[in-house]
Amino acid sequence: MTASIEKHGTIIDDAIARLLARAENARGLAPNDVRPRVAAALAKYLFKDNENATAAEIKAFVDELRADDLCLVLACERGIDSAWDELVRTQDKTVKAAAWKISPRSEDADDLASSIWAELYGLKHDKDGKLKSKLSYYSGRGSLGGWLRAIVSQLAIDQYRKQSRLVQVEEAREFENLANESSEKTDNLSVVAHHDNPEDIFGEKQLRTDVSKALSAAISELAPDDRLLLKLYYFDELKLKDIGQMFGYHEATASRKVVRIQGEIRKSVERILQTQHHWSAEEVKRYLAETASKLGISLEKLVTVLIIGALVQEALRGTVL
Amino acid sequence: MEFEFDKEIDAILRRARAGEAAASADAHLDADEISAFAENGVSEAARVRFTAHLADCARCRKILSNTILLNSEAAPEAASAAVAARAAKTKTPWYRKLFVFPQLAYTMGAFVLLLSGFFGYLIIQNMQGANSSEVSYSTNRAATDRSSAPANASSAASTTNSSALSNSSVATNSASLPATSNTTTSTTTTNAAPLSAGNTATAAKPAPAEKPVAPQLNAPVFSPQATPAPEADNSLNATKNEAPRDDLAKVSPAAPTAGAAQNRAAEDKQKKVKDLAKSDENEAAVAEQDFRLERKSVPKTAKRQQSEAGAARSVGGKTFNNVGGIWFDSAVGRQKQKSVRRGTEEYRKLEAGLRSIAEQLGGTVVVLWNGKAYRIE
Secondary structure (H helix, E strand, C coil): CHHHHHHCHHHHHHHHHHHHHHCCCCCCCCHHHHHHHHHHHHHHHHHCCCCCCCHHHHHHHHHCCCHHHHHHHHHHHCCCHHHHHHHHHHHHHHHHHHHHHHCCCHHHHHHHHHHHHHHHHCCEECCCCCEECHHHHCCCCCCHHHHHHHHHHHHHHHHHHHHHHHHHHHHHHHHHHHHHHHHCCHHHCCCCCCCCCHHHHHHHHHHHHHHHHHHHHHHHCCCHHHHHHHHHHHHCCCCHHHHHHHHCCCHHHHHHHHHHHHHHHHHHHHHHHHHCCCCCHHHHHHHHHHHHHHHHHHHHHCHHHHHHHHHHHHHHHHHHC | CHHHCCHHHHHHHHHHHHHCCCCCCCCCCCHHHHHHHHCCCCCHHHHHHHHHHHHHCHHHHHHHHHHHHHHHHHHHHHHHHHHHHHHHHCCCCHHHHCCCCCHHHHHHHHHHHHHHHHHHHHHHHHHHHHHHHHHHHHHHHHHHHHHHHHHHHHHHHHHHHHHHHHHCCCCCCCCCCCCCCHHHHHHHHHHHHHHHHHHHHHHCCCHHHHCCHHHHHHCCCCCCCCCCCCCCHHHHHHCCCCCCCCHHHHHCCCCHHHHHHHHHHHHHHHHHHHHHHHHCHHHHHHHHHHHHHHHHHHHHHHHHHHHHCCCEEEECCEEEEEECCEEEECCCCCCCEEEECCCCHHHHCCCHHHHHHHHHHCCEEEEEECCEEEEEC
16 A cells, blocks of 8 residues: 555645645645645555555545545644634534433533543553544544544444443343333233243244344345445434435435345245245244234334343443454 | 335344344444445445445444434534524514514514504594584585675576566566566576575585686676566565675665665675685685676666666565655654665664665665664665
8 A cells, every 4th residue: 555655646745735725724734744644544445445546546535535624633633723723613512412412411421522522632642752632533534523423423332332341230130120011011922922831932932033043144145235224224223314325325215225125135034934944935924924013013012122122232242342 | 115115024124123243353443434434435445345344343333323313413403503604694684673572572562552543543533534524514615605606696697687587578567667576576586496506506516616607697687678676575585584785785776676686696795705805815806806797787777777766665564665766664754864874883783674674675775663764875
């Protein structure tokens, strides 16, 4: 990658000159001040996947960088007070809004926002004695606001993972209590079912296990794009509009993709259940229909339980990670 | 679109969230990569790589989904902030400020006050309008009287004319003068009604209607054979309550045969002229001119009627003999006569009955009234 950068040195310099020229406020930065950051971005986003990137691709890449945001961040790294003032003035609201959105409690949100600003300013020193700021990771490829939101989200999830390791036992117990409480109601049998007959309990559990495995296998067989779309839609409950925007296509296209993926999953699940778990076609059809109908009812009535369950699963994943 | 979903698989997939597989073995994406991916700001090759990781890494995918969620919620806020900034920069017109609370409340209050004030003004105007309409009505009546004054004259003249015309075929008491029969008198009286009706009709007409009247006054209304006789008792009774006239008497003291109608017209004319003199000089001038025109016609008849000496009339229960152009009450003896001239203050102080006799007869009248003899000239 270093070779590629040296190879296209002139093109990169020209692109940097244009970047500084199109910035509304270059903040007194020289091309050499910007060049290392641009080179790192090229290596990270372009040359890592394509070392033989053309001059046009390099030019287009640099031209797509957020010149103003990048200059502001670089100026902050250089310790320019006016740049810091502007950064705080323009982005503090973004950081706090993101923190308040992610953190359910106000004190946690304030702590999270303070932590973000501390990391942006830099708490540690590198080997040269300079403060190591999170700003050094900003490439200018995305907007500064989006990057700050990602920082907030990243820090919140990491903090949650650390805390979840401590509270997971308690939450699991809480979830178990809620599940037992809900299962005592006759209309909640589908999700947390109690059967008097042990054979029925075992049989139901075996069916579930088979379906879960088949479903996991079917999802894993999907293409990464489809898998990510599926998870963002079903697991993270994002809107198709936002998902499509992220992928660069329309909401309707995202909807069509979801329908297509559903069909692929059904085929895969049926196939896996029949081939690997020796279900008959009639059993597959009946079980999927029964499960879906029961889940449809239960999901509406036990949304609280499912949310708690998702939190527990998230906590469990934290232990794995 | 949701309708086309495979609901069975949809429900199962939603439940499968709880059993999601754990993390990917690859290195996690940093915030810069995730934010760039969320904004579709990475190359195709990088997007494939990131997608492969995100599809299997719950942590990075969660950061991604949170970032997407925050970005989508921040976009409307940013847009609204930009709109608010533009709105703050934009100067709000004063009239739009009136419709913003709490100015709207004050505006509505002021509007209610204005409205109530307006209605109050209308009510007051209506009340005053009723009064002013009465005033206007009176004014119209006055104007009507004014405008009808020449018309009265002309009507009187025409009435006299018509009666004279009708009299022309009637036998006369006198050889020189055509006698006025009851028929003639009744004709005159009958014509008096249309006269008043004519007045009424004239009252509805504007003042310029007076102008066509003038030529009628100039018309030769008194033909030698059509002069009405002064003995029209009914006519005298009809005009008994008429306003006093003296100018006409001055003009034609020896012309009692000018007739009650003519006298009445002249009196009306004079009265109206006096009234008009206070309010409208021009109209008064016109009326005066009309009156003068009428006066010019009087001497002609007076000359003709001077030969009526020796005629007798009964007015107000008294019998008058015309001797040398002077009406003598038959009851007058050798009493000392008190001379009174028409139009004077002394004349106005006379009793109405006496003045009525003097007016009806015209000219110089010597009458015995309450034991006193008056010579009214």
